Amino acid sequence: MNLDELVFHPWVVQGPREVPTLVGGSGSYLIDASGRRYLDFSSQLVFTNLGHQHPRIVAAIKDQADRLCTLAPSLASDVRGEAARLIVEVAPQGLGHVLFTTGGTEAIEHAVRMARLYTGRPKVLAAYRSYHGSTAASIHLTGDHRRWASDTGAAGAVHFFGPFLYRSAFGSSTLEEECERALAHLEQVILLEGPSTIAGLVLEPVIGSAGVIVPPPGYLRGVRELCDRHGIVFIADEVLVGFGRTGAWFGVDHEGVAPDLLVFAKGVNSGYVPLGGVLVNDAIYEIFTKRAYPAGMTYSGHPLACAAAVGAITAMQEEDTIAAAARLGTDVLGPGLRELAGKHESVGDIRGIGGLWTIELVRDRVTKEPLVPTGAAGAANAPMVSFVKTCLDRGLLPLILVNRIHIAPPLNVNDSDAATGLAIVDEALTAVDTFLT
Numbered sequence: 199m200n201l202d203e204l205v206f207h208p209w210v211v212q213g214p215r216e217v218p219t220l221v222g223g224s225g226s227y228l229i230d231a232s233g234r235r236y237l238d239f240s241s242q243l244v245f246t247n248l249g250h251q252h253p254r255i256v257a258a259i260k261d262q263a264d265r266l267c268t269l270a271p272s273l274a275s276d277v278r279g280e281a282a283r284l285i286v287e288v289a290p291q292g293l294g295h296v297l298f299t300t301g302g303t304e305a306i307e308h309a310v311r312m313a314r315l316y317t318g319r320p321k322v323l324a325a326y327r328s329y330h331g332s333t334a335a336s337i338h339l340t341g342d343h344r345r346w347a348s349d350t351g352a353a354g355a356v357h358f359f360g361p362f363l364y365r366s367a368f369g370s371s372t373l374e375e376e377c378e379r380a381l382a383h384l385e386q387v388i389l390l391e392g393p394s395t396i397a398g399l400v401l402e403p404v405i406g407s408a409g410v411i412v413p414p415p416g417y418l419r420g421v422r423e424l425c426d427r428h429g430i431v432f433i434a435d436e437v438l439v440g441f442g443r444t445g446a447w448f449g450v451d452h453e454g455v456a457p458d459l460l461v462f463a464k465g466v467n468s469g470y471v472p473l474g475g476v477l478v479n480d481a482i483y484e485i486f487t488k489r490a491y492p493a494g495m496t497y498s499g500h501p502l503a504c505a506a507a508v509g510a511i512t513a514m515q516e517e518d519t520i521a522a523a524a525r526l527g528t529d530v531l532g533p534g535l536r537e538l539a540g541k542h543e544s545v546g547d548i549r550g551i552g553g554l555w556t557i558e559l560v561r562d563r564v565t566k567e568p569l570v571p572t573g574a575a576g577a578a579n580a581p582m583v584s585f586v587k588t589c590l591d592r593g594l595l596p597l598i599l600v601n602r603i604h605i606a607p608p609l610n611v612n613d614s615d616a617a618t619g620l621a622i623v624d625e626a627l628t629a630v631d632t633f634l635t
Contacts, residue, residue, distance in 0.1 A: 208332075209344075211575075218590070223250030226611045228595065236590075239619045240597035241606045244406065244438050244554065245469035247523075248513055249608035255470050258509030262501050271298075271498035281504035284511045285466065285477065288447045290456035293477035297491075298499035302437030302463035303331025305474040306400065309459045310335045311493060313398030313431035316482050321391060323384075323399040323430075325360040327408045330400060330435055339400050342408045343572045343600075358387045360401070362411050364547045364558070365566065373414040381420040393428035398459075403449025406438035407599055410549055410556035418453040425458075431482070432457040437474065438554075441465030442514060442609055445524030445552030452551075458482060467506035472497075523609040527552040530613055531605060534620040542627040543634055544569055544581075555605040557623075561634060568601040569630070581633040588626035594619055596626075 203214060218230040226249050227235045241247060248255065262277055269275050282296040299305040310322055324330065326341035337345055338353035359367040361380035368379035388396060403418060405411035425432040434457035439449040443465055446452055450460070459482065463474030497503075514520065527550065535555055539545040546560030559569035559581070570579050582598055589596045597604040603623070607616060 225249045225251075226608050226615050234593065236593050236595045237607075237615055237619050237622075238595045239589075239605060239607050239623075240595055241553075241608055242469060243464070244443065244597070244604070244606045245464035247442055247465040247553075247609045248468045248510060248519065249610055252468065252510070252513060254513040254516075255468060255506050255509040258505045259470060259502055262505035266501055268497075269501050271494060271496070275499065275501055275504070277501050277504045277508060278499040281499070281507040281511075284508060285462070285475070288511070289460060289477050290448060290450055292456050292479050293460055294480060295478045295483045297476045297478060298504070299463075299474040299476070299495055300472045300497050300500070300503075301474040302435075302461060303333045303336045303474075304495065305437070305461040305463060305476050306330045306336040306339065306433075306435065307333055308493060309433045309461050309476045310339070310398060310400070312459060312476070312478065312482055312491075313433060315492075316431060316485060317397040317429065319395055319397035320354045321356055321396045322354055322433075323356050323358060323387065323391075323396060325401060325405070326357045327360060327362060327405055327411060328400075328402055328435075329407045330402075331437075356387065356391055356396075358384050360405065360411070361414050361417055362405075362409065363414070364549070377414040377417045377420070380417060381424070384421065385424055388424060388428055388430070393430070396428065396430050398431035398433050399425055400433045400435055402435045402439065403452070403455075404439045404444050404551060404554065406554070407604070409558075409602065410554055410604060412549060412551050415453070418450060418455045422455050422457075431459060433459045433461065435461050437461055437463045441511075442520050442523045443552055443554050443606070445520065445527055447520060465510075467503060467510040470506040470510070471500065471503035473500070473503035473507055517610065519609050523552040526607075526609065526611070526616070527555070530616050531555050531620075534617070535605065538620065538624055538627060541624070542631055544627060544630045550605070553606060553609045557603040557605065557627075559601045559603070559630060569633070570601050572600055574600070581630045584629045584633070585626045588629045589622055592622045592625065594622040594626075596623075 220228045221231050222229040324339040328341035330336040330339040337348045338355040341357050361376045363376045370376035434450050436448050440462045458479045460477040467473050535548045539548045544559045547558040561567040569581050
């Protein structure tokens with residue numbers, strides 16, 4: 199019996215699947231049940247920032263397990279406090295307190311709750327091209343197609359267009375125009391919705407799984423200014439891009455912007471034990487020194503997860519992972535992917551930063567028609583199925599979403615393995631090109 203068939207899998211049609219059964223890993227590689235190695239070019243769902251089985255993180259988990267495996271969140275914990283200290287030290291200025299959760303979607307829920315309690319307002323703004331999670335509030339805030347099946351239109355979520363020059367909603371021809379017009383649009387949305395009704399604005403400082411979109415210079419500063427002007431809580435969703443993925447500790451660091459709340463997960467401990475959280479500024483923290491925060495989680499600040507965070511952040515500091523991630527983007531992935539773009543007619547756009555990039559596939563470079571439509575299945579999705587099969591046959595684990603191939607290896611991947619991965623992507627794109635008419 200295939201035990202995988204007993205598992206109800208998220209985001210896919212249930213039934214038998216042709217995927218390898220993975221039983222081990224080391225560094226940038228995973229190993230299946232037959233002993234075959236696969237280069238992980240996805241960091242799973244972009245969270246194994248330090249690769250698989252990093253010795254410092256594994257040792258930290260083992261040491262904590264020997265001392266104390268679990269503890270109620272209301273009790274004081276040395277490892278919980280140490281994790282909070284390390285997170286606050288690398289966070290933007292003014293974010294001095296941490297609410298721990300078990301993941302990113304849960305952290306978004308709490309950030310939104312805090313913003314509403316702090317302001318007394320009901321609405322929250324979010325971008326159309328975004329992903330913020332799959333629970334009640336977070337899925338309504340999500341801007342892409344993953345929201346559609348669950349959207350009741352009753353969660354106080356209001357969407358706006360963020361800057362995206364490749365598919366500009368504003369007819370822009372330069373990054374400067376796109377930034378200016380996107381901010382003007384956002385201000386109009388705020389004014390027309392009514393600033394006094396808006397509690398918060400949730401934004402990924404670099405859009406992650408909904409497109410890998412790096413904002414133009416000045417956009418984050420403009421959003422910060424609009425939030426300040428209208429008394430709106432600025433919530434930075436750093437779940438996917440935080441802790442080094444963009445070549446900085448956090449995406450907002452590229453513009454020196456400090457949000458009011460910062461949501462994190464994934465890279466905080468390389469995903470070794472589920473952990474997320476909300477970094478809280480002093481003003482919001484202060485209101486909950488006078489009244490209880492009306493929510494909680496059984497596993498908030500779980501000792502094993504916090505130990506993994508201590509191990510991961512310490513390793514990142516010792517190994518200079520932030521600088522390595524920046525170099526990975528400027529010297530390896532960026533140039534390599536741009537070279538591939540010149541070879542394959544199916545490639546419409548290459549974009550990214552640090553250790554997070556995407557290849558957007560199109561049928562026509564002029565019209566920019568996506569190679570496969572949203573929700574494509576069967577024959578309509580054949581190009582992407584072909585891409586995945588070619589990669590797996592050659593020992594590469596890719597990350598695919600609609601018509602995009604996301605490139606997100608561990609941040610400590612070596613240049614040789616990165617080159618191997620790009621060569622396999624090159625072969626897989628050759629297979630994709632055959633579907634063009």
